[in-house]
Amino acid sequence: MATDREFPGSQSHVPMHGIVGHFHLPLQSSTGDRQFALNVKLDLPGRGVTGIFGPSGSGKTTLLRCMAGLQPCDNGSLSVNGEPWQLAHNPRKTLAVHRRPLGFVFQQPSLFPHLSAEQNLAFARKRAWQEVAPAEYERVIDLMGIEHLLGQFPANLSGGEQQRVAIARALLVKPRLLLMDEPLASLDQMRKREILPYLEKLHRALDIPIIYVTHSVEEIARLADHLLLMDSGKIQREGPAASILSRTDFPVQLGDDLGVLIQARIAERNSEWHLARAEFDGGHLWLRDSGEAAGESIRVRILARDISLTLNEDTRTSILNRLPVRVQEISADRDPAMVLLRLQPSGDQTMAHGESHLIARITRRSLQELAITTGSELWAQIKSVAIVR
Numbered sequence: 001m002a003t004d005r006e007f008p009g010s011q012s013h014v015p016m017h018g019i020v021g022h023f024h025l026p027l028q029s030s031t032g033d034r035q036f037a038l039n040v041k042l043d044l045p046g047r048g049v050t051g052i053f054g055p056s057g058s059g060k061t062t063l064l065r066c067m068a069g070l071q072p073c074d075n076g077s078l079s080v081n082g083e084p085w086q087l088a089h090n091p092r093k094t095l096a097v098h099r100r101p102l103g104f105v106f107q108q109p110s111l112f113p114h115l116s117a118e119q120n121l122a123f124a125r126k127r128a129w130q131e132v133a134p135a136e137y138e139r140v141i142d143l144m145g146i147e148h149l150l151g152q153f154p155a156n157l158s159g160g161e162q163q164r165v166a167i168a169r170a171l172l173v174k175p176r177l178l179l180m181d182e183p184l185a186s187l188d189q190m191r192k193r194e195i196l197p198y199l200e201k202l203h204r205a206l207d208i209p210i211i212y213v214t215h216s217v218e219e220i221a222r223l224a225d226h227l228l229l230m231d232s233g234k235i236q237r238e239g240p241a242a243s244i245l246s247r248t249d250f251p252v253q254l255g256d257d258l259g260v261l262i263q264a265r266i267a268e269r270n271s272e273w274h275l276a277r278a279e280f281d282g283g284h285l286w287l288r289d290s291g292e293a294a295g296e297s298i299r300v301r302i303l304a305r306d307i308s309l310t311l312n313e314d315t316r317t318s319i320l321n322r323l324p325v326r327v328q329e330i331s332a333d334r335d336p337a338m339v340l341l342r343l344q345p346s347g348d349q350t351m352a353h354g355e356s357h358l359i360a361r362i363t364r365r366s367l368q369e370l371a372i373t374t375g376s377e378l379w380a381q382i383k384s385v386a387i388v389r
């Protein structure tokens, strides 16, 4: 069995300088009536998944195309983990697209239709930046779970299967950067759910940075370590995904997707109830036991709409997770009937300085009827907690 160290992209010897560069690119529509300018300065982590999120037309794809060299940008610069790929106004020090050691996964799998999955992979393997050893090849096949699909032609594969082959193809060129532009966007909800666990495995197995463009908060919550929010060609906000996503003033309208991401650790598993207890820096939460071992680190997501508030602890309820909290901040929601509350878990003094917090969305009427103000001590009842990684 091949190990992660033998896996293409597991290049632990690469110095971790991150992805550094800038792109300033004015674009004019063909009719000349609309103008768009990309104006970004990048300083992104050299490994893990950086999610790029933003409204349609904000420049996400254009940025990816600039990084790949598909979109010429003479005044741009880019270096990837210490390797210079592009220097501003210096064509001699700018790698052409075919010379950049990267893998690109597009929305559509775009496999060669006249070649089987295996032949599609062989094509990529021949063009790899370094030789792909048999063990590395097997590791990719295993990671994407496509062994049984190798003899099939793309037309006989589902959209999700085709995309898994396309991701394997991108990995087999032994990229030093993987760019993924809405890789799940063309799939229906069921296929998305099928492929997400493969992307999570990919995230754990790769040492190279992955830039992942998506419109889906669920994909960000499950996959991204770092997050870059774009609007009108500019970076609006950037930082660790968990802290950016967990803000009440998240600049994009999230509606029912608003919530927090919390880093936790499985403290115990209860086989009688099929539940697991996870500890985080604000207390503990009971979750459905989904097989994670005690001590394992997990990421959980709690949506604002899944939290209700009571003035006293209500023990006569079917809701297992009840946390004492203090209201830190009350802010307006875009829906005038609702307000957002940032809540600090307050049960244990040793936890009072934890960074984790909750966000609840309640009606303005409840806020008034319960006389909730900043500093109020309440109980948060959490109806649902999802393990996202």
Ligand SMILES: Nc1ncnc2c1ncn2[C@@H]1O[C@H](COP(=O)(O)OP(=O)(O)OP(=O)(O)O)[C@@H](O)[C@H]1O
Pocket (backbone or CB within 6 Å): 027, 028, 029, 030, 036, 054, 055, 056, 057, 058, 059, 060, 061, 062, 063
């Ligand atoms: N080659 C081009 N020439 C002129 N305008 C372009 C070109 N490529 C992109 N644009 C414009 O740049 C803007 C950003 O487009 P881009 O595709 O990067 O946005 P996006 O954030 O990826 O959008 P979406 O989420 O809809 O895919 C759009 O207004 C688009 O019309």
